Amino acid sequence: MSEPRERRGGRGGALHPLAELTRVRLLEFRREPEALFWVFVFPVLLAVALGIAFREKPPAPYQVGVTDSAVAQRLAGAEDLDVEPVGLGEGLDALARGRFDVVIEGAGGSEAFPGDGPSVRYHYDPMRPESRAGQLAADRALQRAFGRSDPVPTGLDPVSAAGSRYIDFLIPGIIGMNLMGSSLWGIGFSIVVARTRKLLKRFAATPMHRSHYLLSYVLSRLLFLVLEVAAVAGLGWWIFDVRIEGPLVGVLVVTVAAALAFAGLGLFLAARPETIEAVSGWMNLVMLPQWLLSGSFFSYERFPEAVWPFIQALPLTATNDALRAVYRGEPLVAGIGLQVAILAAWGVVSLALAVRRFRWQ
Amino acid sequence: MDRLPPVLSKAMAHLPVQSVLTTQTAARCEGLVKRYPGADGGVVAVDGLDLEVLRGECFGLLGPNGAGKTTTVEILEGLTVPDEGLVEALGRRWGTGQDREIRQQLGIQLQETQLADKLTVAETVRLFRSFYERGPSVDEVIALARLVDKRSARVGKLSGGQKQRLALACALASDPELLFLDEPTTGLDPQARLHVWEVVEEFLGRGGTVVLTTHYMEEAARLCHRIAIIDHGRRIALGSPEELVARLGADQILEVRAVGPSQGVLDDDLGHALDAGRLAALPGVAGADAHESRGWMIRVRDVAVALPAVLAELDRSGARLEHLATHQATLEDVFVHLTGRGLRDE
Numbered sequence: 001m002s003e004p005r006e007r008r009g010g011r012g013g014a015l016h017p018l019a020e021l022t023r024v025r026l027l028e029f030r031r032e033p034e035a036l037f038w039v040f041v042f043p044v045l046l047a048v049a050l051g052i053a054f055r056e057k058p059p060a061p062y063q064v065g066v067t068d069s070a071v072a073q074r075l076a077g078a079e080d081l082d083v084e085p086v087g088l089g090e091g092l093d094a095l096a097r098g099r100f101d102v103v104i105e106g107a108g109g110s111e112a113f114p115g116d117g118p119s120v121r122y123h124y125d126p127m128r129p130e131s132r133a134g135q136l137a138a139d140r141a142l143q144r145a146f147g148r149s150d151p152v153p154t155g156l157d158p159v160s161a162a163g164s165r166y167i168d169f170l171i172p173g174i175i176g177m178n179l180m181g182s183s184l185w186g187i188g189f190s191i192v193v194a195r196t197r198k199l200l201k202r203f204a205a206t207p208m209h210r211s212h213y214l215l216s217y218v219l220s221r222l223l224f225l226v227l228e229v230a231a232v233a234g235l236g237w238w239i240f241d242v243r244i245e246g247p248l249v250g251v252l253v254v255t256v257a258a259a260l261a262f263a264g265l266g267l268f269l270a271a272r273p274e275t276i277e278a279v280s281g282w283m284n285l286v287m288l289p290q291w292l293l294s295g296s297f298f299s300y301e302r303f304p305e306a307v308w309p310f311i312q313a314l315p316l317t318a319t320n321d322a323l324r325a326v327y328r329g330e331p332l333v334a335g336i337g338l339q340v341a342i343l344a345a346w347g348v349v350s351l352a353l354a355v356r357r358f359r360w361q
Numbered sequence: 362m363d364r365l366p367p368v369l370s371k372a373m374a375h376l377p378v379q380s381v382l383t384t385q386t387a388a389r390c391e392g393l394v395k396r397y398p399g400a401d402g403g404v405v406a407v408d409g410l411d412l413e414v415l416r417g418e419c420f421g422l423l424g425p426n427g428a429g430k431t432t433t434v435e436i437l438e439g440l441t442v443p444d445e446g447l448v449e450a451l452g453r454r455w456g457t458g459q460d461r462e463i464r465q466q467l468g469i470q471l472q473e474t475q476l477a478d479k480l481t482v483a484e485t486v487r488l489f490r491s492f493y494e495r496g497p498s499v500d501e502v503i504a505l506a507r508l509v510d511k512r513s514a515r516v517g518k519l520s521g522g523q524k525q526r527l528a529l530a531c532a533l534a535s536d537p538e539l540l541f542l543d544e545p546t547t548g549l550d551p552q553a554r555l556h557v558w559e560v561v562e563e564f565l566g567r568g569g570t571v572v573l574t575t576h577y578m579e580e581a582a583r584l585c586h587r588i589a590i591i592d593h594g595r596r597i598a599l600g601s602p603e604e605l606v607a608r609l610g611a612d613q614i615l616e617v618r619a620v621g622p623s624q625g626v627l628d629d630d631l632g633h634a635l636d637a638g639r640l641a642a643l644p645g646v647a648g649a650d651a652h653e654s655r656g657w658m659i660r661v662r663d664v665a666v667a668l669p670a671v672l673a674e675l676d677r678s679g680a681r682l683e684h685l686a687t688h689q690a691t692l693e694d695v696f697v698h699l700t701g702r703g704l705r706d707e
Contacts, residue, residue, distance in 0.1 A: 012498040012534075014491035024480060024488050031479040197475035202531075205440055205471065206492040207464035361440065 017208055021216030026223065028190070035186065039224065043178040043232050050174075050297075051167045051240050062134030063099065065091035068106025071120065071142065075104075078141035081134075095123055101134030104142075171236035172323035173296035175229055179258045180290065180316050182228060184283045187217050187266030192279045201361035214355060218263040225259045226252070245329025250336060254322040257340045260347030261315040267354035274359075290316035318342040386452070387539045387570040388437050389413040393446035395432050395594075406432040407443070408594035414539075419561070419571040421585030423578065423692060425702065429594035430574035431472055434543050437572065438469055451538055465494060468537030470528045472544050478517030482508050482527055485516060489531040496536035506530035506560055522553025529560055540564060542573045546580060558583060578692035590696060597699050605695045610647035611660035614694050615671060615687050618656030619680035635678050643670040650698045656684060658697050 014020055029035055061079070065086040066072040075083045086094065091103040103123040120142065124135040144150075194200050203213060229251060236242040244251060269286065273279040293300055294316035303311065311317050318339040325335030395407040407429045414420040422430045435441040436448055439455040451466055453459045476485050487499045497505070503512055506526045511519060519527065525545060532540055542561065546554040554577075561584055565571060575581050581588050582602045590598040590605070598605055619635065640649035640659055645667030647660040661667040664687055675682055697703060 011493070012490045012496055012502070014487045014499060017491045020488050020491035024477070024484065027484060028477060028479045194477075198471060198473050199475065199477065201440065202469070202471055202474040202476075205438055205464070205467075205469040206489065206535075207461045208492040 018212045018215060018219070021208075021212055022219045022223075025190075025216055025220035029186070029220065029224065038185070039178070039182045039228055040231050043174050043228070044235050047167075047171060047174050047232060047236060048239065050170055062101045062130065062137050064134065064138050065094060065100040065103040066106070067091060067104065071104055071106045074145040075138065075141055077145075078137070080137050081141055092123060095125065095131075098128075101128070101131045102138050104138060167236075167240045168242050168327070169299070169324070170297070171232065171240065171242045172327050173320050175232050176258070176294070176316055176319040176323055177291065177296045178228055178232060179225055179255070179319055180262050180287060182224070183221050183259065183262030184266045184269065184287060186221065186224075187263060188270045188279045188283050189276065191217075191267070191270035192273055192276055195274060195359070195361075196276075198361070200359075204360035210358070210360070211355060214267050214351070214358070217267060218260065218351070221263040221266075222256060222259045225255050229255045242327070244327050246326040246332065246335070250326035250332050251323070253332075253340060254319065254326060254336060254343075257322075257343035257347070258315070258319040261319075261343040261350070264347040264350035264354060265315065268350040268357070271354045271357040272359050290314050293317070295320050313342060315343055315346045318346075385415060386449070387414045387416045387418075388450045388572060389447075390433070390437060390443075390449070391447045393433065393436060393448065394444045395429075395436060395441065396444055406594055407436070410446070410591070410594065410596055412437075412589055412596070414570060414572055415587075416538075416570050417565075417568055418586040419565055419573060419584050421581040421588040422572070422574040422591050423576065423581045423585075423588050423696070424574075424591035425576055425696075428591045430591055431543055432594075433591070434541055434572060434574055435471075438467065438541050439463065465535060466538045468532035468535055468540040470525075470532045470540075470542050470545055472547070474528060476516050476524070476527060476531070478515065480516055481513050482516065482519070482530075483512045485527060486530050486534060490534040493535040496534055499534075502530050502534050505533050505563065507556060520553065522549050522556055525549060525553070525557055526560060529557065533564065537569065539570045539572070542571060544574055544576070546575070546577065554580070578696075582692055588692070590692075590699065592696075592700050598695065602692055605692060606690050609660050609690050609694060609698055611662045612690055613661040613664050613687050614690050615659040615661045615664065615667060616656060616684065617659060617671060617675070617682070618684040619675055619678075619682050635674065635680060639674060640671070643667060643674060645670065648698075650694075651701060652697050653702055655697075655703065658694060660690065660694070660698070661687070 015023070059080070061082040064075065064081050064083050066075065066083055067086060067088050069085060072083055072085050075081055084100075086100075086103070088103070088105055091100060091105075094100045095103045101124065105121040105123060106119070122135045122139065125131040191200075204210070233242075233244065233251065237244070265286065266283075269282045270279055273282065293303070293311045294314050295301075295311075296316070300308065300311045300317060312321065322336035322339035322343075325339075326332070328335075330336075389412060391411050393407050393410040393412075394405070397404045397406055410429070410433060412420075412422075412433070422433060424430050432441060436443045437450055439448075439450065439460055442456070448455055450463050453463050455463070480488075482503060483499060486502050490496060490499050490502060496502070500512075503509055506529050508523065508526055508530060511523055514523075516524065516527065529542075529545065532542075540561075545561070546557050549557065558580070561571060561573075565584075571584070573581075573584060585602060587599065587601055588605060589596045598608075600608070617635075635657060637649045637651060640646060640657065645661055645663040645665075647662055649657050649659040652658055659667070659671060672682075693703065
């Protein structure tokens with residue numbers, strides 16, 4: 001070069017590299033219709049489907065099969081029983097299939113009541129709660145029909161506690177599951193594709209700070225997760241009246257902590273694999289146990305108490321527990337402090353490992 | 362500093378060596394070795410290579426696939442660490458804490474990089490531009506790469522030539538002192554290739570330095586001031602395109618393929634077959650190289666004199682002529698002369 005050429009300062013109309021990298025992430029995501037579906041539409045559909053399947057119904061009458069017409073007549077007036085005459089063999093088959101909750105075998109003929117020894121026999125399945133309850137209800141109705149009077153006058157007062165429905169349990173679980181899934185898939189695929197297309201190597205050939213590249217994923221995840229959570233929580237509120245009793249800032253704190261944890265995990269898993277198949281395998285390995293254990297669809301308290309601490313240390317469990325605490329309106333620090341700390345720890349450790357292990361070419 | 366004119370050499374004698382190098386040398390390597398481990402002891406991709414790229418020149422690495430060109434360039438770019446040897450780019454050594462400063466002044470186009478399909482040309486350039494502290498504006502870079510019409514087009518919709526110019530634009534976003542181009546026109550049609558060449562020539566016209574790898578001799582001949590011919594990780598020739606061709610000692614090449622009595626293409630086992638020594642001794646002939654598949658490449662000073670003599674030699678040998686053609690000597694012939702193989706032979 002004979003003379004030094006003019007080199008202008010500034011970034012020529014571009015922003016700080018971290019801002020530009022994040023902007024590009026958002027643009028790419030917005031232009032990926034499948035990604036939009038999985039992140040925004042799918043969780044809502046899932047919530048709707050499960051919500052409909054488990055919606056609150058008025059209590060159904062117990063299904064009672066009766067072999068004796070006199071017994072059937074006496075039970076006909078009972079409100080909580082749906083009585084159907086049936087032959088014994090046929091009735092027992094239907095009981096086994098779950099068609100009947102209880103089958104009443106009468107001794108045959110009206111002269112059989114009352115008499116010595118059992119003249120009526122209940123066939124039921126003590127392992128099925130509705131079968132046991134059906135047997136008790138049928139017996140109470142039969143005894144009263146034959147003149148039993150209850151010595152203690154009682155009154156009924158049915159309660160339906162707010163936030164105790166299955167859908168109230170489900171919505172935070174779906175949000176948690178979605179936070180994990182969209183972070184891991186979104187980051188894992190995007191990075192491995194960039195690696196196979198030698199785009200990572202091209203970035204490594206620029207003065208770009210490598211941590212900026214990884215951080216851009218965390219930042220773009222954060223922005224998206226806030227939208228995702230708002231979408232699912234909003235629809236849950238609108239369609240199923242699942243209310244967030246705690247402050248919205250609690251949801252925001254949990255979302256940010258979960259975004260950090262899952263983005264870190266996604267970056268760690270995507271640090272080395274060179275094919276989509278490889279990274280998919282690792283992500284499934286990480287996600288599948290959490291789908292089962294972390295209480296998205298059913299409480300992890302069904303597992304033995306000895307393993308709870310391990311389950312509670314999983315990032316998805318921490319996310320679900322914290323979200324449910326906010327939904328129930330528990331005090332923030334006591335309700336979500338530990339979980340947020342767990343998520344932050346996952347995020348920091350996995351990010352640090354990801355930066356160290358990351359393969360650019 | 363034997364390359365400097367004597368007056369300049371004297372004037373710079375009092376300067377420390379480093380500053381002399383930074384004045385004159387854009388990149389250099391000495392005794393470069395790179396081995397890739399593998400079965401059978403692995404592969405030696407680069408085998409003791411010395412190169413010096415001067416400021417303001419276009420330096421070409423010409424060689425067949427697998428010659429070690431890409432490995433060499435990636436070592437100069439600081440992307441690959443050599444097993445042995447010294448490497449400097451813009452007067453600095455890689456891995457001494459100055460990597461980011463070096464990269465600020467480099468422009469790099471890698472072989473086979475696929476930029477993100479979903480982004481537009483302007484978005485892609487803007488991203489790359491953000492990595493550099495100085496340089497032209499995004500629109501200026503797009504204009505340099507002649508992509509103004511495609512400014513808002515998605516990368517996935519660009520043609521091969523446009524994608525290659527976008528890769529060039531990303532490399533030019535830093536207003537580099539030194540531009541590395543690794544096979545910038547491989548797979549492009551002649552028109553698209555010409556567009557890329559024009560962008561590179563403009564960059565050279567602004568005083569930039571280019572290191573270019575290619576296996577197209579037309580590309581090397583058109584763009585490069587100096588060329589190192591690389592084969593099996595070694596430099597087998599160095600010079601300007603004209604110098605290299607001149608070393609053949611002839612302007613014309615006579616291509617002769619003949620089938621001898623033994624059916625062999627070259628028949629060099631038989632006493633009466635064609636023979637390099639005998640061919641070289643013919644009038645008007647500077648020398649002859651046997652090419653593995655294409656037959657004899659006879660370097661000819663004067664076709665009018667040489668042709669009858671070659672035909673007579675064929676007649677004497679008993680071989681039957683299958684193919685006869687002449688062409689102007691090129692870098693391809695230099696490579697055939699040096700290796701007995703063509704640049705694009707597999």
